[in-house]
Amino acid sequence: MTTEKKGKIAVIVEEHFDETEYRRFNEFFPENGYDVEYVSNLWGQNSLTFKGNDHEETVTVSIDFNDIKPSDYRGIILIGGYAMDRLRYQVKVKPGQKNQSPAVEFLRKAVQEMDINHLKIGTICHSLWLFCADPELMKNRKVTCAHNIICDVENAGATIIYENGETATTYIDGNLITGRHPGVVEEFMRVFLQELNQKAAVSAT
Numbered sequence: 001m002t003t004e005k006k007g008k009i010a011v012i013v014e015e016h017f018d019e020t021e022y023r024r025f026n027e028f029f030p031e032n033g034y035d036v037e038y039v040s041n042l043w044g045q046n047s048l049t050f051k052g053n054d055h056e057e058t059v060t061v062s063i064d065f066n067d068i069k070p071s072d073y074r075g076i077i078l079i080g081g082y083a084m085d086r087l088r089y090q091v092k093v094k095p096g097q098k099n100q101s102p103a104v105e106f107l108r109k110a111v112q113e114m115d116i117n118h119l120k121i122g123t124i125c126h127s128l129w130l131f132c133a134d135p136e137l138m139k140n141r142k143v144t145c146a147h148n149i150i151c152d153v154e155n156a157g158a159t160i161i162y163e164n165g166e167t168a169t170t171y172i173d174g175n176l177i178t179g180r181h182p183g184v185v186e187e188f189m190r191v192f193l194q195e196l197n198q199k200a201a202v203s204a205t
Helices: 019-031 083-087 102-117 125-132 147-155 182-204
Strands: 007-012 034-040 048-051 058-061 075-078 120-124 170-173 176-179
Touching: 007 019, 007 083, 007 102, 019 034, 019 182, 034 058, 075 125, 075 182, 083 102, 083 125, 102 120, 102 125, 120 125, 120 182, 125 147, 170 182, 176 182
Parallel strands: 007 034, 007 075, 075 120, 120 176
Antiparallel strands: 048 058, 170 176
């Protein structure tokens, strides 16, 4: 049986990505009609290959932030692990300047699409680190995340949601869907898929 194609999901990635999430994204979303495309900063190269945290999985990326628009996708996911910290890197900095890395510039555009045109953005585990690179992206948002980065997220202006002595497993704040860590990846994917499909149903009416 052929699964009906519903659109594309961009997964932002770099070195030291979470491999559990990588494997499950590649299985779950195509099974439910969404193609997965990995995007990153390619530093002027045609493609780059990144290794996961456990050095068991690799992903070769040939799509650069400069070649796409957030509106090309039905949803965008920031993969967990330490990849998002690496993507915050800026070659040149000066006092008072907002982060100018290609990944953060792309995320600014994606958040604008999220707030205006209801693009779905998902983060899991440490990946809110990319949002933390510009506090304007986090201000007044309600999220969950890995316990390790609670201070980073709160200092960037977000409110963390707790349940039963932990950060929440998943949380939906408008069009932003967040997950605690790879241990809840199944719930995170189901929630993200549900939000994508709800948007598709609304668009069809």
